[in-house]
Amino acid sequence: MTPPPGSLCCRTVELAVRVLPAEHRQRYGLEFIAELYGMPKAQQRRHSARVLTSAWALRAALSEAAPGVNGKRAVRTIHKPLTCRLNLHHRWRWLSTEDGDRFERCQKCGKDRSEKVGGSPEAGQGMGGISSF
Amino acid sequence: MADGGPRMTIPTQLVLRALLEDPTRELYGVEIGTAAGLPSGTIHPILARLEGLRWLESRWEDIDPRAEGRPARRYYRLTATGVESARAALARAYRPSPVARMRPATEPT
Numbered sequence: 649m650t651p652p653p654g655s656l657c658c659r660t661v662e663l664a665v666r667v668l669p670a671e672h673r674q675r676y677g678l679e680f681i682a683e684l685y686g687m688p689k690a691q692q693r694r695h696s697a698r699v700l701t702s703a704w705a706l707r708a709a710l711s712e713a714a715p716g717v718n719g720k721r722a723v724r725t726i727h728k729p730l731t732c733r734l735n736l737h738h739r740w741r742w743l744s745t746e747d748g749d750r751f752e753r754c755q756k757c758g759k760d761r762s763e764k765v766g767g768s769p770e771a772g773q774g775m776g777g778i779s780s781f
Numbered sequence: 782m783a784d785g786g787p788r789m790t791i792p793t794q795l796v797l798r799a800l801l802e803d804p805t806r807e808l809y810g811v812e813i814g815t816a817a818g819l820p821s822g823t824i825h826p827i828l829a830r831l832e833g834l835r836w837l838e839s840r841w842e843d844i845d846p847r848a849e850g851r852p853a854r855r856y857y858r859l860t861a862t863g864v865e866s867a868r869a870a871l872a873r874a875y876r877p878s879p880v881a882r883m884r885p886a887t888e889p890t
Binding site: 679695698701706712 | 809810811820821822823825826827829830833850851852853854855
């Protein structure tokens with residue numbers, strides 16, 4: 649019969665597991681506790697302390713591995729070039745809607761261009777575009 | 782991570798090498814840590830990342846906890862694609878030291 653782990657170690661593991669995403673807490677809680685069985689007390693304390701210190705890394709790994717929509721990994725950030733963010737320069741391309749209307753969209757940031765009739769585009773050239781933010 | 786694999790840090794390489802010693806063998810966290818020469822309790826982030834990439838699969842040990850006197854452990858094993866991918870990634874990760882690369886090749890006399 650393997651002696652159960654000490655209460656301090658169990659509490660340390662509980663604390664570590666609280667950091668994890670909710671859907672993984674039970675699994676890792678059981679896994680970490682099971683690993684403590686059969687270890688000498690001193691090793692149990694070291695092990696549970698290391699589990700606690702690596703809990704944030706585990707959380708990051710689990711978040712990284714979480715599948716997004718359609719089973720693909722979630723894109724964490726949408727990269728927008730600085731020139732697009734500042735509305736200084738866009739790379740406009742002509743596209744068509746399903747009903748045949750034509751419009752321009754920046755290839756880099758996805759912004760749609762609203763063109764004034766007979767005039768120049770409202771944004772995309774010069775610092776004046778910043779006022780649209 | 783350019784090819785969708787994990788970051789091949791030294792601990793990741795050690796874990797993969799430990800698992801590749803016998804790819805059919807199932808190991809639980811502490812055993813993997815011991816085989817890799819890493820401190821116990823620090824390898825779960827690596828295992829989670831590899832499991833997320835489907836390089837590893839895990840299952841609960843099939844025991845009667847009352848008879849064994851301990852709860853079931855979580856066992857890990859490399860998948861078939863994991864074995865191939867791990868071998869390829871380890872081969873790519875190996876780089877000779879800069880000194881060795883700069884040293885001119887000696888021609889046999």
